Amino acid sequence: MSNLFKGRSLAVIDDFSLDERLFLFDKAKELKKLLQENNKSELEKYRINDSDFGVYEVFIEDSTRTKESFKNAAEFHRVKLSNLEANHSSINKSESFADTFNTLCGYDNLVFIVRSKQEGLCRWLEENGKLYAGRNRMKQTPSFINAGDGKHEHPTQELLDEFTFLERNKWNRTSFHIALVGDLYHGRTVHSKADGLTIFKNVKIDLVAPRELGMPEYYIDKMKDNGFEVNIFDSIDSYMETGQTAPVWYFTRPQLERMGDDILKRQDELRYKIIFRKEFLDKIPEDTIFYHPLPRHKLYPTIPTFLDTTPLNGWEEQSANGMVIRIILLGLVAGKIGSDYKYGENGSADTQDSEDFIEELPLKETIVTKDYAEGVKPISNGLVIDHICRGESEKEIREHLARIIRVLELYGKGGEWISRSRSEQDKMKGMIFRPGLPEPGTKKMKQLAALAPGCTVNIINERKVIKKLKLRMPPRIFNFPNICCRNPDCISHSSQGENVPAEFNRITGDKFRCKYCEKPHSFKEIWIQ
Numbered sequence: 001m002s003n004l005f006k007g008r009s010l011a012v013i014d015d016f017s018l019d020e021r022l023f024l025f026d027k028a029k030e031l032k033k034l035l036q037e038n039n040k041s042e043l044e045k046y047r048i049n050d051s052d053f054g055v056y057e058v059f060i061e062d063s064t065r066t067k068e069s070f071k072n073a074a075e076f077h078r079v080k081l082s083n084l085e086a087n088h089s090s091i092n093k094s095e096s097f098a099d100t101f102n103t104l105c106g107y108d109n110l111v112f113i114v115r116s117k118q119e120g121l122c123r124w125l126e127e128n129g130k131l132y133a134g135r136n137r138m139k140q141t142p143s144f145i146n147a148g149d150g151k152h153e154h155p156t157q158e159l160l161d162e163f164t165f166l167e168r169n170k171w172n173r174t175s176f177h178i179a180l181v182g183d184l185y186h187g188r189t190v191h192s193k194a195d196g197l198t199i200f201k202n203v204k205i206d207l208v209a210p211r212e213l214g215m216p217e218y219y220i221d222k223m224k225d226n227g228f229e230v231n232i233f234d235s236i237d238s239y240m241e242t243g244q245t246a247p248v249w250y251f252t253r254p255q256l257e258r259m260g261d262d263i264l265k266r267q268d269e270l271r272y273k274i275i276f277r278k279e280f281l282d283k284i285p286e287d288t289i290f291y292h293p294l295p296r297h298k299l300y301p302t303i304p305t306f307l308d309t310t311p312l313n314g315w316e317e318q319s320a321n322g323m324v325i326r327i328i329l330l331g332l333v334a335g336k337i338g339s340d341y342k343y344g345e346n347g348s349a350d351t352q353d354s355e356d357f358i359e360e361l362p363l364k365e366t367i368v369t370k371d372y373a374e375g376v377k378p379i380s381n382g383l384v385i386d387h388i389c390r391g392e393s394e395k396e397i398r399e400h401l402a403r404i405i406r407v408l409e410l411y412g413k414g415g416e417w418i419s420r421s422r423s424e425q426d427k428m429k430g431m432i433f434r435p436g437l438p439e440p441g442t443k444k445m446k447q448l449a450a451l452a453p454g455c456t457v458n459i460i461n462e463r464k465v466i467k468k469l470k471l472r473m474p475p476r477i478f479n480f481p482n483i484c485c486r487n488p489d490c491i492s493h494s495s496q497g498e499n500v501p502a503e504f505n506r507i508t509g510d511k512f513r514c515k516y517c518e519k520p521h522s523f524k525e526i527w528i529q
């Protein structure tokens, strides 16, 4: 029977569809019960039980819970478990991640658990791993599981959090009200909640953090796009004043040290806003529960240790759930369990290339002289690209014309022109005239759409426009030498030196997100000046 999970990677929580996550939770629920009952014969059905099946842990940043729970999960499965001593590896001799992981794939390893500072690394490894597996006829595509990448995501923590919340909600998915408290800026576990909490139908999120540690705008937008009600508070004090606190609080550890000297000077004041104090205890409803992905800071825990012995303590069960979830995840991507999955059809939908961003327009005016008589000598045969960068400044249009010519190699006779738009006199636009040039092929047309969305392409023959195309913003921008992600921590950023080609997927309008780190970019931000 086919298994939709086998060989899959998990770079972000959304890589597993809602149905797939619910299936995983059902399996985890069954397994947790069997573990509690110590039902040895039934537990065997969950084990990979293959001492040749290679699972590799590659932790380039420190970890206790994620690393050790995966280790214990791998031991449950009785597989070959290895650990790359990242601090003593050739990564320190400037070896690329691609070469490092290709080497480990070559030793018959099929699942990699990867924690890194670089954001989007697992997405890149997934792509690179597929190519390597094809070239080297591996028996299975290797899976790359993101164990936390910079400030981006922590999808396996998200899985165990969702499982824990569902347990607490008695598996009722109708509604969920949660407060996220702490360092919402750096905390990757809370970023994964923007997509992860879609397991609930109605979600209310209270964000409690001082402005300096606030949730990045991008994730707030994502929450709202997912239909969540979002409320923002700058401290626990101001949150308590509402008298309407959430039944579930999710704390995170402040990572103030990452924010520079100005913030460090104010660390006591900032911490004070997100540390739970004794005086709040009798102001929260009795059935409130606290969670924390852990670790807690031993000197300044946002959940103080005097709460360990109270009914607020949900974080210990949450942490223990980590191993159960990771046993199931390993079993799924290994193809041991999951053949009985029959909810949805697939994982999250890929952004598909579509041709509808190149539209052929009906021809109204066919006389060239009328169309292009704005001080420019009309051409008899060739190509006229019009309405380039309409509404931009003259300087920006000039720079972009030069970029289009350079990238598409539109060298030769003809010229460029900047003029007022006839339909909107207050707006400027650019044009490129190239006598003698034929209609560009599909690849060039797609490139032109990416470079100059909104432009029109006119094919001229014997002074008549014989074809007119309107190019819109394409769904993907890739394969250009002069595009770059602006996030220096992204695996595709040039400063990382990994030679990962930048690629952007359109979210909406002229907003794109980096394929790897998912940072949003406006169309203009994509291009290197």
Ligand code: CP
Pocket: 062, 063, 064, 065, 066, 067, 148, 157, 293, 294, 295
């Ligand atoms: N929650 C979590 O990721 O903990 P570790 O950093 O100890 O793995």
